[in-house]
Amino acid sequence: MTASAPRPPRAARFLLRRFSPPHQGDIATGDFDELFHLQVERLGPRRASFWYWRQAIWTVLLSLFWGSVLLRNHLKAFLRSVRKQKGYAFLNIAGLSVGLAVCIVIVQWIRFEQGIDRFHEKAGRLHRVVYSREGSSGKGTYFVQGAAPVFLKDNYSEIVDATRICAQDRVLIKSDERNIFADISFVDPAFFRMFSFPLLEGSAETVFASPLSIVLSEDLAEKFFGNDHPINKILKCSYWGRPVPLKVTGVIADPPPDTDLRYQALLPYRLAPSNASNWSNQWPIGYVETIPDLSLDALNARISGVIKQNVPESKNNLWLQPLTESHLHNLEGPRRIRFIRIFMTLGLFILVMAGINFINLSTARASVRFQEIGIKKMLGASRRHLMGQVLTESLAYSFTALAAALLLTAILLPAVGAALGRPIPMDLSPSVAAVLIGITLVTGLASGLFPAFYLSSLSPQIISGRKISPARIFETLAESHRGRPGRSPLMRRALVLFQLMLLVSFMVGVLVIKKQMDYIQNKDLGLKKQHMLVVDIPRDTAPRLDALKIDLLANPAITGATGISGPVTQRSNFITNHWGGLEHAWEINVGLSYVDYDFADTFGLDLYKGRFFSREFPNDTFTKYVANRTLAEALGIEYPIGVPIRNGGSQGTIIGVVDDFHVESLHREIRPHILILGKNIHFRQLYLRIDSTDLPGTIDFIKGKIETFSPGYPFEYRFFDEELDRLYRTDRLTHKLITSLMVIAVLLACLGLFGLIAFTAERRTKEIGIRKVMGASVYSVVRLISREYVVLVAAANLAAWPAAYVIMSRWLDNFAYRTPISPWIFAAAGGLSLLLSILTVSWQSIRVGLADPVASLRSE
Amino acid sequence: MRLLTRAEELILLAVLKLGEEAYAIPILENIEKTTRRKWTMGTVYIPLYRLTENGYLKSMLANPTRERGGKKKRYYRLTEKGKQALRALREIESDMWADISGLALEPEQ
Numbered sequence: 001m002t003a004s005a006p007r008p009p010r011a012a013r014f015l016l017r018r019f020s021p022p023h024q025g026d027i028a029t030g031d032f033d034e035l036f037h038l039q040v041e042r043l044g045p046r047r048a049s050f051w052y053w054r055q056a057i058w059t060v061l062l063s064l065f066w067g068s069v070l071l072r073n074h075l076k077a078f079l080r081s082v083r084k085q086k087g088y089a090f091l092n093i094a095g096l097s098v099g100l101a102v103c104i105v106i107v108q109w110i111r112f113e114q115g116i117d118r119f120h121e122k123a124g125r126l127h128r129v130v131y132s133r134e135g136s137s138g139k140g141t142y143f144v145q146g147a148a149p150v151f152l153k154d155n156y157s158e159i160v161d162a163t164r165i166c167a168q169d170r171v172l173i174k175s176d177e178r179n180i181f182a183d184i185s186f187v188d189p190a191f192f193r194m195f196s197f198p199l200l201e202g203s204a205e206t207v208f209a210s211p212l213s214i215v216l217s218e219d220l221a222e223k224f225f226g227n228d229h230p231i232n233k234i235l236k237c238s239y240w241g242r243p244v245p246l247k248v249t250g251v252i253a254d255p256p257p258d259t260d261l262r263y264q265a266l267l268p269y270r271l272a273p274s275n276a277s278n279w280s281n282q283w284p285i286g287y288v289e290t291i292p293d294l295s296l297d298a299l300n301a302r303i304s305g306v307i308k309q310n311v312p313e314s315k316n317n318l319w320l321q322p323l324t325e326s327h328l329h330n331l332e333g334p335r336r337i338r339f340i341r342i343f344m345t346l347g348l349f350i351l352v353m354a355g356i357n358f359i360n361l362s363t364a365r366a367s368v369r370f371q372e373i374g375i376k377k378m379l380g381a382s383r384r385h386l387m388g389q390v391l392t393e394s395l396a397y398s399f400t401a402l403a404a405a406l407l408l409t410a411i412l413l414p415a416v417g418a419a420l421g422r423p424i425p426m427d428l429s430p431s432v433a434a435v436l437i438g439i440t441l442v443t444g445l446a447s448g449l450f451p452a453f454y455l456s457s458l459s460p461q462i463i464s465g466r467k468i469s470p471a472r473i474f475e476t477l478a479e480s481h482r483g484r485p486g487r488s489p490l491m492r493r494a495l496v497l498f499q500l501m502l503l504v505s506f507m508v509g510v511l512v513i514k515k516q517m518d519y520i521q522n523k524d525l526g527l528k529k530q531h532m533l534v535v536d537i538p539r540d541t542a543p544r545l546d547a548l549k550i551d552l553l554a555n556p557a558i559t560g561a562t563g564i565s566g567p568v569t570q571r572s573n574f575i576t577n578h579w580g581g582l583e584h585a586w587e588i589n590v591g592l593s594y595v596d597y598d599f600a601d602t603f604g605l606d607l608y609k610g611r612f613f614s615r616e617f618p619n620d621t622f623t624k625y626v627a628n629r630t631l632a633e634a635l636g637i638e639y640p641i642g643v644p645i646r647n648g649g650s651q652g653t654i655i656g657v658v659d660d661f662h663v664e665s666l667h668r669e670i671r672p673h674i675l676i677l678g679k680n681i682h683f684r685q686l687y688l689r690i691d692s693t694d695l696p697g698t699i700d701f702i703k704g705k706i707e708t709f710s711p712g713y714p715f716e717y718r719f720f721d722e723e724l725d726r727l728y729r730t731d732r733l734t735h736k737l738i739t740s741l742m743v744i745a746v747l748l749a750c751l752g753l754f755g756l757i758a759f760t761a762e763r764r765t766k767e768i769g770i771r772k773v774m775g776a777s778v779y780s781v782v783r784l785i786s787r788e789y790v791v792l793v794a795a796a797n798l799a800a801w802p803a804a805y806v807i808m809s810r811w812l813d814n815f816a817y818r819t820p821i822s823p824w825i826f827a828a829a830g831g832l833s834l835l836l837s838i839l840t841v842s843w844q845s846i847r848v849g850l851a852d853p854v855a856s857l858r859s860e
Numbered sequence: 861m862r863l864l865t866r867a868e869e870l871i872l873l874a875v876l877k878l879g880e881e882a883y884a885i886p887i888l889e890n891i892e893k894t895t896r897r898k899w900t901m902g903t904v905y906i907p908l909y910r911l912t913e914n915g916y917l918k919s920m921l922a923n924p925t926r927e928r929g930g931k932k933k934r935y936y937r938l939t940e941k942g943k944q945a946l947r948a949l950r951e952i953e954s955d956m957w958a959d960i961s962g963l964a965l966e967p968e969q
Contacts, residue, residue: 013929030924030931031884031901037927038885055901062902 006045008036012056019056019063070385074392077372081393089397092361095751096401096443098744099354101408103439105416106347108409110340111432112424116258116327120196122289127296127320129162129286130331131307134315142285142331145307146277148318149286150188152306158299159288163188165261166272166284170536172713173265174236174243175224179714181536182220182264184239186272186284192252194289195261201231202250208268215250215266237267238539241681257422260327279310280648288320296320334730334814346741349502351439353748355447356495358394360755362451363492373455386456394448395441402440419736421729450491493792496752500796500833501803503749506742507829508804509811512821513735516812519819520728526661527603532720533688535702537563538710545680549598551705557691557698560602563683565594568663569723571671578646580637588634591663591671592647594678600626600658602689608632610641610656613677620677625652631672632657645674652676665727666817687720749833750840753789757844760785769853781849786841793837797830804829863952864916864945867907870895872916872946875936883933884908908936916942 013029020028032055039048082089120126129149130142146164153162166186173182192204199207200218207215214235221230230251236243246267255262275281290299304317321329328337376386410426417424428436541548542563549561566572577587599605600612608629613620625645632640632654643654652674660670690698703715725732768781776784805821812818864872874890875882888904911917918939921932938946 026931027934030928030933033929034885034927
């Protein structure tokens with residue numbers, strides 16, 4: 001035979017082989033190959049191929065036809081079983097759909113988080129300019145020297161465009177009619193070219209043509225001008241201490257929910273403070289656009305020294321982070337990717353719990369299905385066929401549950417979105433739908449597999465050809481179900497044990513988180529946080545702040561007032577290795593706040609050594625520092641009063657030490673901090689200590705006073721404890737989400753127990769009947785049935801406690817200041833789980849205990 | 861013992877006639893030749909399978925060739941039960957034909 005002899009078409013051959021009846025298999029393929037060669041001789045290769053294809057297609061069609069007949073039969077059986085046992089079907093579908101809904105919500109959430117800032121046309125080529133400090137572990141920060149992005153663009157051919165973004169919160173902007181606080185961002189014109197935020201009015205090339213221009217977001221434009229055309233209108237922005245007229249040159253669409261870039265008004269970068277463009281300050285953020293198909297690692301290696309090149313004493317390494325990674329692999333705060341992974345795992349656990357319920361409920365019902373299985377076996381159904389039926393049924397359940405879960409998701413998703421602070425859209429694009437169908441398929445198959453094996457193994461050992469009476473078949477089936485009490489219930493018990501372990505872990509987790517949140521709430525921060533009101537100081541009032549304070553303090557409800565350069569919780573810092581007149585081998589990162597004379601009084605700080613700022617010492621401003629104790633210790637000088645510290649170009653002397661106070665979250669240790677006496681014109685926020693008896697009256701009073709100083713100023717206020725609370729946003733979110741997951745876990749575990757007890761109670765109906773006839777009391781019957789579960793719950797607790805302890809200790813490690821995991825948490829979780837299971841179990845067992853024994857015994 | 865169907869009868873006879881060469885394709889060709897009709901593979905496979913299951917035929921795998929893409933052939937041979945069934949069938953058929961004269965079957969003029 002020649003090597004070039006025609007061969008059957010490969011695709012057709014594959015189909016033929018795949019769809020041939022299993023008992024034919026390879027032999028048929030061989031036969032068809034041989035026939036193909038005969039056909040080639042007879043009809044020629046082309047028509048032989050055609051013939052071969054026809055054989056293959058017919059085989060497939062016939063196989064599908066008979067398959068569908070079988071499937072219809074299975075589905076009919078499914079519908080009948082649903083109709084016959086509505087309660088059981090409801091429990092099954094409800095349990096599965098809750099599990100699936102949790103998974104779908106998590107999939108949608110992950111999908112959303114992954115998609116953030118991917119919609120930009122150039123997303124793949126955009127990078128954030130970040131730096132990390134030499135020697136510090138991996139993490140970097142995204143505030144860079146304002147000169148860096150432009151330097152990169154000018155010196156590296158791979159970088160084609162760059163924009164800096166310098167954001168300023170809550171800047172007062174005035175039109176003729178309205179005064180509005182807006183978050184403004186100074187950006188380069190490249191901003192409009194790089195990002196895909198559509199300009200609704202104006203064009204990217206010309207919006208910043210004149211230096212005094214402003215581009216408004218759609219929302220802000222509407223707030224100022226309603227339906228009027230905003231272009232060429234004049235707004236006065238008081239960022240620079242005096243109102244500067246800016247011409248509206250463009251309107252840009254509001255930032256969509258799936259971007260991390262926030263803006264309300266965009267101004268040319270030329271208007272940014274001059275130090276936002278040099279190498280000595282780090283406060284803008286920067287983005288660059290690179291050429292396509294770039295090796296980022298290679299470029300990062302080349303640019304890492306750029307900062308040192310320009311600032312020789314710096315220890316910062318510059319690098320680029322892809323825009324598409326910058327959301328999940330965020331550099332500031334807890335990493336989102338970890339957060340997401342945790343919830344993915346928890347979602348999986350919930351799904352497993354739901355799957356276990358399905359397994360338990362289906363196998364528990366086996367006794368009801370003896371007749372069905374018996375008849376099918378008698379009519380010659382093979383084990384394969386029966387397994388196919390059970391699997392079809394479980395898939396039918398899981399897909400019904402999927403439909404219910406999608407409805408549930410539609411309800412849950414907005415709630416989760418509200419908790420996350422961003423609306424999450426329901427995404428059912430093909431790829432997401434494929435994931436959801438995949439999850440449902442796996443759930444259906446995995447949870448159907450055990451019942452399939454179990455039910456089809458209930459075999460009366462029918463040997464083909466031997467005649468067995470139907471009665472005998474039922475008998476042997478029942479025997480094989482009942483006859484191995486050790487094995488199957490063990491499996492079921494193990495599954496429920498696992499469920500209960502997860503439940504207990506959830507409970508311990510929620511209790512630990514709750515305890516830590518309470519601890520955070522109640523911890524003494526070293527400064528007073530209750531009854532503190534924060535208001536912004538109007539720029540034009542700042543120079544007259546003393547007069548305003550006197551007016552405010554005239555109200556007896558206001559017991560303290562102090563100005564400060566920025567929110568207390570926002571740490572700005574400097575790094576120094578020069579103090580006490582010496583250069584030291586180590587550096588200290590020192591936080592600093594510009595404060596007023598009355599800062600310590602208003603916040604209730606305790607003086608430890610030396611003195612606080614005082615009007616009696618006229619030279620305190622800027623040159624005298626008050627340190628916290630941590631700094632005093634870090635300096636390594638026994639008596640720190642009078643010690644000079646170098647702060648960049650300037651220097652100050654320590655005049656006092658105060659006890660430590662927390663201005664950062666309790667996630668981290670208190671860091672060195674200094675207070676510097678500022679001037680009224682630097683103060684942006686006014687912190688007011690108030691008496692809470694007539695809160696609305698006091699607030700009205702403050703509002704009135706500020707309006708007399710700055711007429712038309714849009715008065716807004718917040719509370720200091722809310723400001724502190726924002727530091728724990730992620731933790732509160734974790735708390736909320738895990739608590740909801742726990743509630744679901746409780747439901748599922750109860751359902752699991754319910755399934756198990758239903759099975760046992762049913763199995764033991766006769767035994768209980770006999771016991772009652774012999775004089776057993778209801779109580780003793782309930783105890784008899786419940787005892788098994790009490791043991792189960794106890795075992796689950798013992799097994800779950802160590803695991804939960806380890807996991808929660810790791811979570812607590814995120815906090816520098818934490819509450820211990822006390823034994824009562826475990827006791828509470830144990831007690832709660834026990835109570836829940838007893839409630840679930842007793843409902844069934846009492847019913848069985850109360851039942852008339854005659855009824856159960858008569859049915860034999 | 862139950863009576864064989866016509867397809868089963870044809871197949872058993874073909875297997876008997878083919879002797880050493882009895883696998884699906886020669887069987888199919890033999891039947892097509894004798895009956896002067898097209899048969900599909902399925903109509904051969906299914907009776908072959910059933911006859912083997914019920915013990916009229918025994919089968920063995922052997923002799924993979926190049927044209928078959930390296931797949932073995934399944935050869936068939938009659939069992940004693942198969943031969944017995946054919947004998948019984950032949951008896952019945954000859955009894956049925958016994959009283960019919962040649963003329964009775966001639967086409968009418």
